[in-house]
C-alpha cells in the first residue's frame with residue numbers, strides 16, 4: 001500500500017515540484033495539499049482542486065506523512081499538529097530560530113521526523129566527504145564555505161552552508177558557534193586561526209551552489225555541489241517520506257535515510 005502524503009505549501013516552488021513528482025511515484029500517493037491563508041487553489045490546478053485545504057488538521061487527517069517546505073513561522077503549528085495527529089513529518093523548511101527548532105525536537109518525542117537543511121543525495125554525500133576531509137587535513141588548513149542562491153532566498157547563510165560548517169566543526173572537534181565567521185567587511189584584521197568562514201552570493205535563479213574549501217600554504221582542495229533543479233531536493237524528500245513510514249518516533253536526517261552514518 002502506498003504512503004499517503006500531505007504537502008504543506010503547495011503553491012510554493014518546492015510544493016509545486018513535489019506535487020509533480022509524487023504523481024509519478026509508485027510508493028507514494030498524494031492525499032492533501034495545504035495553502036497559506038492568503039492563497040487560492042491555482043488555476044489550472046495541477047491536481048484535483050479537492051485535495052487543497054487551508055487547514056493543516058484536515059490535511060493530516062488523510063495522511064501518513066507531511067512534507068513541509070514552507071516558512072519558519074509555520075513550524076510550531078505544524079509540529080503540534082503532527083504530534084497530535086500522529087503523522088510523520090519531513091521538515092525541509094530552513095532558517096528556524098531556537099524556539100522553532102525546539103518545537104521540532106519536542107514533536108520528535110511523539111512521531112518520526114526527518115529534518116534536513118538539504119534533501120539532495122549529492123549534498124548529503126558532500127557533508128560526509130567534508131567531515132572526512134576535515135579530519136584528514138592538517139590543523140593549520142583554513143576552512144571556508146561559499147554558497148550561492150536565487151534572489152528570492154530570505155535566509156543567509158543557507159541552511160546547507162551551515163550544515164557544511166557543522167560537518168567541518170565535527171571533523172575538527174570544535175564548536176561551530178564559537179568558530180564561525182559569518183561575514184567580513186572593512187578592516188577585519190588577519191584571518192583568525194581555526195575559524196570557519198562563510199561567504200554568501202544572491203542572484204537570478206541559482207537553485208543552490210555550495211563549495212567547501214580547504215586552503216593551506218601551497219594547495220587548495222574544493223568540494224563543490226551544484227543543484228540544477230529543485231527536483232534534487234524533492235526526490236530526496238520523497239525518499240525520506242517513504243523511509244520514515246517504517247520508523248518509530250525520533251529525529252532523523254538524510255544521513256540516516258542514506259545510511260551514511262559510521
Ligand code: NAD
Nearest residue numbers: 009011012013014035036069070092093094117118119233
Ligand atoms: P516558497 O516561498 O516558494 O514556498 C513556500 C510556500 O509556503 C509559499 O507558497 C507560502 O505561501 C507557503 N506557506 C506559508 N505559510 C504557510 C502555511 N501556514 N500553510 C501552507 N503554506 C504556507 O519557498 P521554497 O523555495 O519552496 O522554499 C520553502 C522553504 O524550504 C524555505 O525555507 C527554503 O529555504 C527551504 N528549502 C529547503 C530545501 C531542503 O532541501 N531542505 C530545498 C529547497 C528549499
